[in-house]
Amino acid sequence: MDHGELLATLATADVERRDYVVRAEPSDDLPWDMDVRVLARDRDDRWYWGFGERGSFDVRRYFGSEDEACRYFFAMLTSPPTSADRLESEETLRRRAGEVLPRTLDAMDGWMASHRAGLESRGISVRITSSTEEGVVRTGVLAKGTRRGELIVRGPGRDSAYRRVDTGPEPRDLGNRVHLVHPKIVEEVLQRLAYWL
Secondary structure (H helix, E strand, O other): OOHHHHHHHHHHOOOOHHHEEEEEEEEOOOOOOOOOEEEEEEOOOOEEEEEEEOOEEEEEEEEOOHHHHHHHHHHHHHOOOOHHHHHHHHHHHHHHHHHHHHHHHHHHHHHHHHHHHHHHHOOOEEEEEEOOHHHEEEEEEEEEOOEEEEEEEEOOOOOEEEEEEEOOOOOEEEEEEEOOOOHHHHHHHHHHHHHHO
């Protein structure tokens, strides 16, 4: 099987086109496709599959031939995941979260420090705390009047979260989970919380 046959077979197998990318042109660069499985060929004509997520790309396996790569990729996309696949995926997420955590915390501290004066001039209080309670590493809080926005960063393997709480006449608690926190995600969430206030 070659990559053209793979694409045709996947189309007839009703595999969602948005769930995968096939890159047949040789390249030294890793793909930047995010949240999809990628089958690609490197400059040395080696085929590999990988997965991109939150700004990084992880090569999962190299193959000896295009045929082997295409057959494996087809089977992976059309077979239900095994418990071993799920464990591997969870372990990869935990490892990646551990690698990204120091940069995430730096981004959080940097955003809070660089925006503190502007936020305080708008009447928004800014607070950041460190803790190891329930796996929490750092919490950033922005508050104004009855509204409070929180970004809670937990250690690897734990869900981080952000919340918007309004204790005014119509109390609201809008929680959102972020499985894998990344520096860019932290900055975007803090910006959203500041805008909401």
